Amino acid sequence: xxxxxxxxxxxxxxxxxxxxxxxxxxxxxxxxxxxxxxxxxxxxxxxxxxxxxxxxxxxxxxxxxxxxxxxxxxxxxxxxxxxxxxxxxxxxxxxxxxxxxxxxxxxxxxxxxxxxxxxxxxxxxxxxxxxxxxxxxxxxxxxxxxxxxxxxxxxxxxxxxxxxxxxxxxxxxxxxxxxxxxxxxxxxxxxxxxxxxxxxxxxxxxxxxxxxxxxxxxxxxxxxxxxxxxxxxxxxxxxxxxxxxxxxxxxxxxxxxxxxxxxxxxxxxxxxxxxxxxxxxxxxxxxxxxxxxxxxxxxxxxxxxx
Amino acid sequence: xxxxxxxxxxxxxxxxxxxxxxxxxxxxxxxxxxxxxxxxxxxxxxxxxxxxxxxxxxxxxxxxxxxxxxxxxxxxxxxxxxxxxxxxxxxxxxxxxxxxxxxxxxxxxxxxxxxxxxxxxxxxxxxxxxxxxxxxxxxxxxxxxxxxxxxxxxxxxxxxxxxxxxxxxxxxxxxxxxxxxxxxxxxxxxxxxxxxxxxxxxxxxxxxxxxxxxxxxxxxxxxxxxxxxxxxxxxxxxxxxxxxxxxxxxxxxxxxxxxxxxxxxxxxxxxxxxxxxxxxxxxxxxxxxxxxxxxxxxxxxxxxxxxxxxxxxxxxxxxxxxxxxxxxxxxxxxxxxxxxxxxxxxxxxxxxxxxxxxxxxxxxxxxxxxxxxxxxxxxxxxxxxxxxxxxxxxxxxxxxxxxxxxxxxxxxxxxxxxx
Numbered sequence: 001x002x003x004x005x006x007x008x009x010x011x012x013x014x015x016x017x018x019x020x021x022x023x024x025x026x027x028x029x030x031x032x033x034x035x036x037x038x039x040x041x042x043x044x045x046x047x048x049x050x051x052x053x054x055x056x057x058x059x060x061x062x063x064x065x066x067x068x069x070x071x072x073x074x075x076x077x078x079x080x081x082x083x084x085x086x087x088x089x090x091x092x093x094x095x096x097x098x099x100x101x102x103x104x105x106x107x108x109x110x111x112x113x114x115x116x117x118x119x120x121x122x123x124x125x126x127x128x129x130x131x132x133x134x135x136x137x138x139x140x141x142x143x144x145x146x147x148x149x150x151x152x153x154x155x156x157x158x159x160x161x162x163x164x165x166x167x168x169x170x171x172x173x174x175x176x177x178x179x180x181x182x183x184x185x186x187x188x189x190x191x192x193x194x195x196x197x198x199x200x201x202x203x204x205x206x207x208x209x210x211x212x213x214x215x216x217x218x219x220x221x222x223x224x225x226x227x228x229x230x231x232x233x234x235x236x237x238x239x240x241x242x243x244x245x246x247x248x249x250x251x252x253x254x255x256x257x258x259x260x261x262x263x264x265x266x267x268x269x270x271x272x273x274x275x276x277x278x279x280x281x282x283x284x285x286x287x288x289x290x291x292x293x294x295x296x297x298x299x300x301x302x303x304x305x306x
Numbered sequence: 307x308x309x310x311x312x313x314x315x316x317x318x319x320x321x322x323x324x325x326x327x328x329x330x331x332x333x334x335x336x337x338x339x340x341x342x343x344x345x346x347x348x349x350x351x352x353x354x355x356x357x358x359x360x361x362x363x364x365x366x367x368x369x370x371x372x373x374x375x376x377x378x379x380x381x382x383x384x385x386x387x388x389x390x391x392x393x394x395x396x397x398x399x400x401x402x403x404x405x406x407x408x409x410x411x412x413x414x415x416x417x418x419x420x421x422x423x424x425x426x427x428x429x430x431x432x433x434x435x436x437x438x439x440x441x442x443x444x445x446x447x448x449x450x451x452x453x454x455x456x457x458x459x460x461x462x463x464x465x466x467x468x469x470x471x472x473x474x475x476x477x478x479x480x481x482x483x484x485x486x487x488x489x490x491x492x493x494x495x496x497x498x499x500x501x502x503x504x505x506x507x508x509x510x511x512x513x514x515x516x517x518x519x520x521x522x523x524x525x526x527x528x529x530x531x532x533x534x535x536x537x538x539x540x541x542x543x544x545x546x547x548x549x550x551x552x553x554x555x556x557x558x559x560x561x562x563x564x565x566x567x568x569x570x571x572x573x574x575x576x577x578x579x580x581x582x583x584x585x586x587x588x589x590x591x592x593x594x595x596x597x598x599x600x601x602x603x604x605x606x607x608x609x610x611x612x613x614x615x616x617x618x619x620x621x622x623x624x625x626x627x628x629x630x631x632x633x634x635x636x637x638x639x640x641x642x643x644x645x646x647x648x649x650x651x652x653x654x655x656x657x658x659x660x661x662x663x664x665x666x667x668x669x670x671x672x673x674x675x676x677x678x679x680x681x682x683x684x685x686x687x688x689x690x691x692x693x694x695x696x697x698x699x700x701x702x703x704x705x706x707x708x709x710x711x712x713x714x715x716x717x718x719x720x721x722x723x724x725x
Contacts, residue, residue: 156545
């Protein structure tokens with residue numbers, strides 16, 4: 001009766017592809033980039049180990065720190081617009097799409113999700129044209145309400161460029177939270193809703209008392225996905241404002257700051273080690289955000305078996 | 307008698323010969339940021355080269371200008387770059403040479419046709435090594451809608467004061483006087499500040515003064531140039547803060563504006579798009595100044611990837627590029643890119659000829675931030691982009707912008723410190 005269970009080779013086989021791919025293409029490059037951020041080019045162009053000197057330089061040197069804080073500040077604003085506009089809007093659309101009385105649901109779902117599958121280059125190009133004060137239609141649109149005088153070169157002013165781009169990004173990505181919320185809402189058993197109705201709850205009460213608490217795990221996931229996506233963002237800013245992230249770095253987020261530093265720009269030479277350092281800061285911010293979500297949110301959630 | 311074996315051997319021999327013929331054909335790939343020039347290379351320059359050297363196949367493989375530096379450097383590091391590398395002027399190529407990516411061209415026959423100034427953008431600081439064959443320079447000035455000028459009875463302005471008065475006249479007539487936007491930033495510095503600036507800082511005198519530390523961006527001609535630039539603000543199109551470079555090009559070629567602060571490279575872009583007459587005038591001098599200065603900026607050259615397996619063929623191509631034939635072909639195929647070799651060249655395009663004629667009237671210089679001054683942090687050229695755009699956006703006064711640029715330079719450049 002001393003027969004040992006055979007080693008579960010099939011588990012290894014099933015785990016191997018994902019582990020190998022993930023290690024080779026995600027974990028190793030990430031660690032290597034962090035390692036690289038502790039090096040600096042010496043006078044003879046070879047890289048020497050400098051410990052955390054790059055991080056110190058990035059956070060305190062007057063040539064670097066203002067750009068870093070500016071990028072972080074802009075990134076948090078970018079994130080805030082998504083949390084305040086994109087996710088509530090996604091929830092609202094999902095609630096409407098899951099409602100009994102809405103018609104043409106499939107059509108609306110498709111149309112609202114469409115921008116998400118468009119190329120970001122296309123989105124940047126389209127919105128640059130729409131908002132262009134020269135050929136754009138934003139002035140004509142405001143003119144419909146007699147507000148033509150309110151039209152501004154939205155992407156060209158320090159005060160409006162970042163919020164405008166954040167809203168463009170919201171327009172592009174709102175389909176993702178909408179679909180996630182919709183899937184969660186549709187998954188709620190009808191009996192719960194019907195029971196609440198029988199008890200006399202109106203639609204408002206049903207939503208906030210029954211449906212919303214039941215999709216809280218999805219709310220958390222959407223929040224953390226937004227956080228990670230926003231702090232990795234780069235492409236929309238780059239396609240509309242180029243690597244200069246103008247005007248006067250008003251739209252510079254960590255991604256564009258990293259790109260400019262790592263690859264260089266026009267006469268500005270590439271600085272790969274400082275670029276890696278910025279990437280390291282991005283990683284730390286995202287890690288902190290994800291840990292906060294895991295420990296402060298997800299672990300406190302009440303699991304309700306439906 | 308039919309002998310299949312012999313026939314087979316014969317066939318093999320023929321095949322082998324043909325194969326050897328193919329093997330001798332080398333293919334050269336040219337890395338470039340000039341994607342506008344693809345047709346010219348394919349239809350004009352490469353066939354002309356192949357008329358002399360049919361065995362060398364040349365492929366022109368451009369990357370978008372904004373991505374060129376990043377993409378090229380990655381390819382050079384990875385060893386996947388093309389055989390011939392289009393060289394940006396000064397430090398970017400110098401850096402590639404010092405890293406061993408570009409081969410030295412000191413011994414290339416034909417280099418004697420280029421002046422030291424022409425070669426300066428692609429030589430080491432001490433001039434001992436040259437690593438790219440200069441192809442062309444670009445000249446700054448103003449391209450105008452001649453039909454609109456005629457309609458308003460305007461002539462080319464001789465002084466800056468006249469220029470500003472004309473802008474007012476055009477504005478009063480209900481047209482947009484100056485066509486430029488600031489969202490892409492570089493036009494403000496390149497076609498704005500560096501276009502009109504040399505007249506104020508007296509060309510090479512001011513530029514070399516910056517390098518030697520005898521003058522700063524916050525004094526004399528360099529502030530004057532920012533002040534002169536700020537005069538443009540009321541004459542730019544509505545919403546110019548969000549007008550991109552392609553927007554501005556379209557705006558002008560559609561005939562919606564009168565004057566385009568330009569680099570000569572626009573000639574080739576505008577020519578097929580406009581249905582009005584174009585003229586060009588050089589940056590007007592401040593009243594009372596006799597000597598005019600123009601930015602005749604060494605802009606583009608070609609070098610050899612040191613890791614290229616086709617080194618000999620690449621050198622053959624470069625040697626051909628030093629000839630009169632290439633200068634004439636290139637200057638005419640790309641009106642607005644002016645050959646740097648000292649062969650006499652006549653240009654068919656009258657507008658291009660106008661630009662190149664300024665070489666005989668004015669003192670030439672190059673953009674102030676390109677040599678040596680863009681080596682530190684913060685980068686001088688990047689700062690000029692940002693602050694010139696801010697002067698035009700009206701968010702900074704000329705004096706504030708000048709002081710900011712100077713602060714950035716003093717931050718790392720020893721000759722400018724403690725003056």
